[in-house]
Structure formats: C-alpha cells, structure tokens
Amino acid sequence: MQRCIKIMRVEKAWQPLSLAANNPMSPCMRLGFRRLVRADAIYFGTLFTPTKDSFEAGTKDDARHKETTQERAFGGQERGSGVSAKVMIGLHHVAKHFASAQAIRDFSMEIYQGEFVTLLGASGSGKTTILRMIAGFESVSTGHIIIDGVDMTQMPANQRPVNSVFQNYALFPHLNVFDNVAFGLRIKKVPEQTIRTRVYDALAMVGLEKFASRRIRQLSGGQQQRVAIVRALINEPKVLLLDEPLSALDLKLRKEMQLELKRLHRELGITFLYVTHDQEEAMSLSDRIGVLAQGELLQYASPEELYSSPSSPAVAGFIGETNLLTGSIVDVTKGYTIVQTPYFLTKTPMRADHVLGAPVVLSVRPEALHLGAFGDQALCRGVVTERIFGGSLVHLWIRVAPDLTLHCVSHGVNQTYALGEEVDVQWDPNHSLAFCQTDKPPSSTLPGIAGVLGSNGSDGP
Amino acid sequence: MVLFFAIPNLYMLFISFMQVGGYGGIVYHFTLANYGLLFHWVEFKVIADSLLFSFLVTIFCLVVGYPFAYIIATSSPKRKIVLLFLVIVPFWTSSLIRTFAMMFLIATDGFINSVLLSLHLIHQPLNMLYTMGATYVGQFYSMLPYMILPLYASLQGIMDHPEYMEAAKDLGAGAAKTFWKVVAPLSIPGIATGSLLVFIPTLGTFFIPLLMGGGGVVLVGNFIENQFLAADNWPFGAAASAVVIVITLLLIGLSSRYMNNAFLEEER
Structure with missing residues (x-):
C-alpha cells in the first residue's frame, strides 16, 4: 500500500482533483489519491480547490480504507453484523x-x-x-x-x-x-x-x-x-x-x-x-x-420487545417512562381484560395470568396517551399541572385525581395545553399492559415508576 | 531556615576556599588547594569508597525492603497494622543506641558468639565486630525502614487501583509479567524516594563505620569528622563536605525526575 501511494504521488500529482476523483480506480489507487488530495490542498492552496465531489469520493474511500486496515489489524476476522446461531x-x-x-x-x-x-x-x-x-x-x-x-x-x-x-x-x-x-x-x-x-x-x-x-x-x-x-x-x-x-x-x-x-x-x-x-x-x-x-x-x-411487552412492572419502569395504575380485574372477555381502577374502567389486552378479581398494575406509556375533548369516549378528565417543552416532544403531567397524575408525551407543537387547562384523557387499549401483582411489588426506587403509582400523585418530573 | 540552614552552609562553603593555619585555625586567604587535595589518591579513595558503600547499602535495602513493602501492601488490614508497627518501632530508639545494641550482639564476647560457643557450633569466637561487613550490616539495619515506608506508600497506591493489574491480566499477562510490566514501573516513584532516603544519610554517616567498623573503615563522613575535630583542618573538611553536598544535590535532581512522575496521583 505504501508503494502504491508513492507511485500516485509521482504520476498523478499534476491532475486536477475533481477529474481524477471520477476516474475508476482500484481501492488502493483511490486511497493513494485520497492521501494526495490532502497533501495537494496544502501545497497548491486555492489553485486546486477540492470540489464537493472529490471529498465525497474520499469519504467513501475512507470507509474502504478502514476495511482493509481492519483486516490487517484484526487478522481478517469474519465481518458483518450477522448474528450467528452459535x-x-x-x-x-x-x-x-x-x-x-x-x-x-x-x-x-x-x-x-x-x-x-x-x-x-x-x-x-x-x-x-x-x-x-x-x-x-x-x-x-x-x-x-x-x-x-x-x-x-x-x-x-x-x-x-x-x-x-x-x-x-x-x-x-x-x-x-x-x-x-x-x-x-x-x-x-x-x-x-x-x-x-x-x-x-x-x-x-x-x-x-x-x-x-x-x-x-x-x-x-x-x-x-x-x-x-x-x-x-x-x-x-x-x-x-x-x-x-x-x-x-x-x-x-x-x-x-x-x-x-x-x-x-x-x-x-x-x-x-x-x-x-x-x-x-x-x-x-x-x-x-x-x-x-x-x-x-x-x-x-x-x-423493542422489552419496550412493547415488558414482563413485569419493574422492567416497564426501567425501560423508558411509564404510567403505572393499580386496579383489579373485573371481567375477562374476547381477548381483553377489563380493569377497574379507582377512577375509571378500562380494557387491556388479555394475558395468560389474568384471572377474575386479581389485583393488577396497569402500565401505559406516556406516548400512548391522547389528550383532547373526547366527551363520552374519555377515560378520565384532568388538569394540566406541569408542562415541559423538549424540542420535538412536549411532556405534560395531567392530574386526574389527588393521588393520580398521568405523564403524557406528545409530538408536535399543535397539541399544546396551558397549565391549569382541563383536558380529556384516552388511550388505545392495545397500548396498555396489565401485570398481575405477584408477591413482588414494583420497587419504587426504579426510575419512571415514582410519581405515578399510589398516593404520590402530586410529584412533578 | 536561613539561620540554621543557609548561614552555616554558606559559611562552610566560604571556609572551604580558605587556607589552614600552621597550627589549625583558619587563615582568611582565598585558595583552591583544599579541593585540589581531594584529588589525591587517599582522599579520592575515601569518597569513592563511600559512594560504593552507600550504593551497595541502598541496593541491599531495596532488595530486602521491596518484598517486605509488597507483603505489607497486599496484607489484610489487620496484619498491615502489625507489620507497619514493626517497621516503625525502631524509630522509637535513637539509632546510636541501636548501634550499640548491635555491637553487643556481634562482639567477640557478644550474644551471638556466646550462643554459638555454648551450642558447640564453633570453638573460637567469630570475628564480626570491627569489620567492613559489620559496617554494612549496621548501616543496612538502621536504613531499612527509610526504604520500606516510601515503597509501601507507593505500592499501596497501586493496590488501591487494582484495575491496572486487572487490565494487565486481561491482556494476557501472568503474575510475573504483571509485576514486571505494570507494578514495578508504577512503583518507580517509591523506589526513587526510598533510595534517596537511604543513600544520602549513608553517604554522610560517621558513627556506624566508627563503632561497627572500628578504626579500620574510613568513609567520607568519618573523614570530615576527623578533619574538623581531630586534625583541626576546617577548610579541608569543609571542602570535602562541599563535594558530598554537590553529589547529594545531583542525586536529588536526578531522582526527582522519577519522583515527579508520580504516575498514580496525576490520574485523579
């Protein structure tokens, strides 16, 4: 490779850069040329200003250059992100x-x-x-x-x-x-x-x-x-x-x-x-x-799986933010489980361990919440208590009851609500999960759980 | 500092360039003769002998002190306290008294000879005191703690960051290579400090060669003492001291390069 670069320096030194960059060359030659671009840019100053094309070509060459050097550095171990079954x-x-x-x-x-x-x-x-x-x-x-x-x-x-x-x-x-x-x-x-x-x-x-x-x-x-x-x-x-x-x-x-x-x-x-x-x-x-x-x-x-179907409230709380609500199963029907929370009835996809009367923790991701004026369709109604503008995302905290505040994330600036405004809350049942409460209650030390579960509803972000 | 350190030393430097009177005393007349005299064979040999003596004592202390310091640094906290206590205990007694104790141990009619005689292992008392060997042993013994303590501090710093040794093992090094390629180089500041603390006092020592070596061992410390007290040739003694001080300063300058590279400290 070294020899190649030397040849390039001698033979191609005079060539205008954009022209040379478009010539088909072996990776080695291209690499040599890439080096030359850098050297010439210093020696000739503005005479041969590298064009956008030549730089893009160089970037591609860099990737190729990295491949070859990697093979040398790491003994040409098999490459690629292919995860084998071994x-x-x-x-x-x-x-x-x-x-x-x-x-x-x-x-x-x-x-x-x-x-x-x-x-x-x-x-x-x-x-x-x-x-x-x-x-x-x-x-x-x-x-x-x-x-x-x-x-x-x-x-x-x-x-x-x-x-x-x-x-x-x-x-x-x-x-x-x-x-x-x-x-x-x-x-x-x-x-x-x-x-x-x-x-x-x-x-x-x-x-x-x-x-x-x-x-x-x-x-x-x-x-x-x-x-x-x-x-x-x-x-x-x-x-x-x-x-x-x-x-x-x-x-x-x-x-x-x-x-x-x-x-x-x-x-x-x-x-x-x-x-x-x-x-x-x-x-x-x-x-x-x-x-x-x-x-x-x-x-x-x-x-993806951890996020969409966590196995427990603890995992749900650890992977991303989530709203956790306590309730109990009042009905199981047609693939859905009906959960009675202290403030409303809601349905959620049925899971194998759902039995009638069992206490559950319902998990709803902040981005699954919809805000608006839904009338009878609303699950609950609350007051906006906190609002954080995070660029592409807006975080809102809606107090539904003294001991229940829901965290909502919405895209877009059009759906903004002022502090103190009343708003209806709704979510797609398919984007909620109900965990049967086992003897292990979700630890409140995990991030994401605190502030939603139980009585500490007035906590902000 | 100025009163007790700078003025006496500058005065000494000053009189080293003066002439000695016919019956001792100082004649205030500039001369370089005192330094010239040092290059005569006998005087030069005294300085060379002293340097060799100090060098060997430092090496002995390092060879014995390093494993000891390593053992302390890798011990459990309880054992560490006991071992450190054992290192520090000798400081509670004046080194002069400890030297007398050693003389008693190795004297012709001393403890070791009496034990060996009574066990019939030897039939004649061994001649140990008043030899060069005795001087080495005495100096080594009194200097060892000065080597162990800085080495211990340095090694403890390394043991407090086991990730360096773990990294070496992770990269394939066994115990020996981990020591030679990581622990030993990282402990260089301790080696430099300990060596300096042993070398410099050893270069200036006079009572251990005097007591343990008898009159037979003359090192530069004894030589200076003799010039000042016995020969009453202050300018010559001062010149010899000045040479010792210059050597010492050179060594401090040299080793401070390694001490400044306190590798572990700059990390955090």
Whole structure:
C-alpha cells in the first residue's frame, strides 16, 4: 500500500482533483489519491480547490480504507453484523456469594456470536459482578461459564479469550498510547514489526494514529476511551466486555462514542457484552438487553420487545417512562381484560395470568396517551399541572385525581395545553399492559415508576 | 531556615576556599588547594569508597525492603497494622543506641558468639565486630525502614487501583509479567524516594563505620569528622563536605525526575 501511494504521488500529482476523483480506480489507487488530495490542498492552496465531489469520493474511500486496515489489524476476522446461531457465552446457573451477601443467584443466559448484548440494571444489581466473572476477575461460587464452547469457570483471567474495557479505562499511565495498545501483543510475543503495523492500523480505525507517542495524561477523556477500546480489540477477543465505558464522558461525547461503538461492532463482528445503568444507552446500542435487579435476570429480550411487552412492572419502569395504575380485574372477555381502577374502567389486552378479581398494575406509556375533548369516549378528565417543552416532544403531567397524575408525551407543537387547562384523557387499549401483582411489588426506587403509582400523585418530573 | 540552614552552609562553603593555619585555625586567604587535595589518591579513595558503600547499602535495602513493602501492601488490614508497627518501632530508639545494641550482639564476647560457643557450633569466637561487613550490616539495619515506608506508600497506591493489574491480566499477562510490566514501573516513584532516603544519610554517616567498623573503615563522613575535630583542618573538611553536598544535590535532581512522575496521583 505504501508503494502504491508513492507511485500516485509521482504520476498523478499534476491532475486536477475533481477529474481524477471520477476516474475508476482500484481501492488502493483511490486511497493513494485520497492521501494526495490532502497533501495537494496544502501545497497548491486555492489553485486546486477540492470540489464537493472529490471529498465525497474520499469519504467513501475512507470507509474502504478502514476495511482493509481492519483486516490487517484484526487478522481478517469474519465481518458483518450477522448474528450467528452459535452461542458465544453461556452462563449456566451462575451464583456468586460474597462474604456478607449473595450478589448473584442462579443466573443463566446465552449470548450469540456477533451479538451486542447489554446488561442493564441499577447500581448493586450485580451486572458488573457478572461481567467480572466472565472476565475472570471474580470467582464463581456455583455454576459454569462457557465461552465459545469451552468451560472457563476455573480459567485464570489472562488465559480467557475475552478482553475488557474498564470503567475508568485503566490505561497504563507509565506507557504511551502505542505501548498501551501493543501491551497484549507483546505479551503474546508477536514480532515487533507486526506489532507496529497492527497498532498503527488499529489506532487509525479510531483516528488516533497521530497520537501514538502521546502520554496517556495528554489525551482527552474521549481519546482515552478510544485507546482503551483499541487496546482490548487488537487482541481479537472472542468477546469484548465493556463495563460502563462511557459513564465518565459528557453527553455529547457519549453520543459520539455510542455511534463509534456501534460502528466498531458492526465492522468487526466481535461479540460485545456491555454493562450500563443508562437505559437509553442500552436501547440505542444493543441487539438484546438483559434487565437485572438484585442479582436476578428479570427479562432478556430485544429493546423493542422489552419496550412493547415488558414482563413485569419493574422492567416497564426501567425501560423508558411509564404510567403505572393499580386496579383489579373485573371481567375477562374476547381477548381483553377489563380493569377497574379507582377512577375509571378500562380494557387491556388479555394475558395468560389474568384471572377474575386479581389485583393488577396497569402500565401505559406516556406516548400512548391522547389528550383532547373526547366527551363520552374519555377515560378520565384532568388538569394540566406541569408542562415541559423538549424540542420535538412536549411532556405534560395531567392530574386526574389527588393521588393520580398521568405523564403524557406528545409530538408536535399543535397539541399544546396551558397549565391549569382541563383536558380529556384516552388511550388505545392495545397500548396498555396489565401485570398481575405477584408477591413482588414494583420497587419504587426504579426510575419512571415514582410519581405515578399510589398516593404520590402530586410529584412533578 | 536561613539561620540554621543557609548561614552555616554558606559559611562552610566560604571556609572551604580558605587556607589552614600552621597550627589549625583558619587563615582568611582565598585558595583552591583544599579541593585540589581531594584529588589525591587517599582522599579520592575515601569518597569513592563511600559512594560504593552507600550504593551497595541502598541496593541491599531495596532488595530486602521491596518484598517486605509488597507483603505489607497486599496484607489484610489487620496484619498491615502489625507489620507497619514493626517497621516503625525502631524509630522509637535513637539509632546510636541501636548501634550499640548491635555491637553487643556481634562482639567477640557478644550474644551471638556466646550462643554459638555454648551450642558447640564453633570453638573460637567469630570475628564480626570491627569489620567492613559489620559496617554494612549496621548501616543496612538502621536504613531499612527509610526504604520500606516510601515503597509501601507507593505500592499501596497501586493496590488501591487494582484495575491496572486487572487490565494487565486481561491482556494476557501472568503474575510475573504483571509485576514486571505494570507494578514495578508504577512503583518507580517509591523506589526513587526510598533510595534517596537511604543513600544520602549513608553517604554522610560517621558513627556506624566508627563503632561497627572500628578504626579500620574510613568513609567520607568519618573523614570530615576527623578533619574538623581531630586534625583541626576546617577548610579541608569543609571542602570535602562541599563535594558530598554537590553529589547529594545531583542525586536529588536526578531522582526527582522519577519522583515527579508520580504516575498514580496525576490520574485523579
């Protein structure tokens, strides 16, 4: 590739840029040309101003360039976001007892090759403990951890085919960027020449090739994050473990890194296991999400499924915002269950566990609520007590009764109501869910539940 | 500070450039002869010997102190307190008194010889006191805590951030490689501080060579003491001190580069 670039520099240096960019060329030639565009832009100044076309061509070339360098950096591992049916990680009845308490009890889950799976839970839910058990930093009390078909339960951390990105990056402060990234390859005694190319190619993937000789402390948070990810990925792990890697970054950078992670996952095809307490992050990144509470897996499904059919009020409250109303089943008919809440009757899709007279928690997403003047069709009527304008979305809180305030999200600015205005409330029964109340009442510490359930109706956002 | 530190030192520097009187005392007349004398073979050897002595004592302290500090840093909190207590206890006694205690232990008719004799392991008392070896042991013993404590502080800082060691293991390093590639380099500030704290007092020591080594061991500390007190040649002694101080300052400057790279602190 180097040779190619040199040839390009000699032969094509005089050619006007827009013309050259439209010529059909091999990816290698195009790459060479792309480099040339940058160089010429400096030397010739305004004489050959790169046109929009040439830059777009360059962007495409960049993508192609990344593919080829990735193959070199990561040994041409099979690519693509195709999630295969092969189980990469199997957790079988894993439990973890700490000296004082039981952190994880009877935890089982499977992660397919190439999947992006997130463990979502509040702090103390055991999600990090599970990650650390897979990495080998934490012993397993009972149960088995299978990675790529091999029982790794007793395997020391340094012999497991997984690599981690730590919450605070854990980049070695005594080494520069290059040596940090090269650390794993040097342990494996890869020839120094190979290390050089692979480290530079890997750094190029995240746009940090110019920072190779920098000290870690000279990097910004986002750059450190990228180095930490590259340091793990360069070892071609079967699974990349990420422990709240973005929690130290500010919002804008976090969004940027989310996209970067998604891109890396898609392009490398490595299985990602991600841990976070941020449900939005989990939703936007993952193929599947495992929701954890108190060391137990509440539900393990795709983001869409978790959102549309959560298995419990706790999951409903954790995944997105929801209104929770208590009531009891008064009738079961034609695929629908009729629920009597303290203020109105409503129907909801029937579920298998619905029996007459059972107490239920009804969950209605804020965006399922309709406001207007519905007359007899209205479920209830209330007063707007709070209003938050959030750009494309408007949040409204409607007090239906002293102990019941509903949260409503609506698109569009046309449907706005002033504070104190009376309004009818209605929702499509198919967009509500009724959970039979088991012995486990929804924990009020979960976000999204507070403020709607029970008597704390006057709470605002 | 000015009164007790700067003025005496500047005065000493001043008289190191003066001539000595025929019967001792100082003649206020500028000369470089005192420094010239230091390059004579005997005096030069004293300084070279002292540097070697200090270097070796520092190495011994490092080799013995590092594992000890590592054990303390990785111990359970309860055991840590006991071990740290054991390191600090010697500070409660004057090092002069501890040196006398050691003399008693290794003297010809001392404790060790009497025990060995009564056990019939030896038939003649071993000659341990008043040797170079005794001087090394005495200096090593009195300096060891100064090495252990900074090393411990440095290693404890690393143990408080287990993610560095976990990252090394995660990247495939076994216990040995984790130590040599991560723990040891990160503890360099502790090594530098401890070495300095051992090296500098050892370079200036005079009573341990005097008591443990007898008259046979002359280090630069004894030499300076002799010039001031016995030979009454203050300018020459002052010149020798000035050289020691310059060496010391050079070493501090050198090692402060490593100490300033306090790797862990700058992280947070």
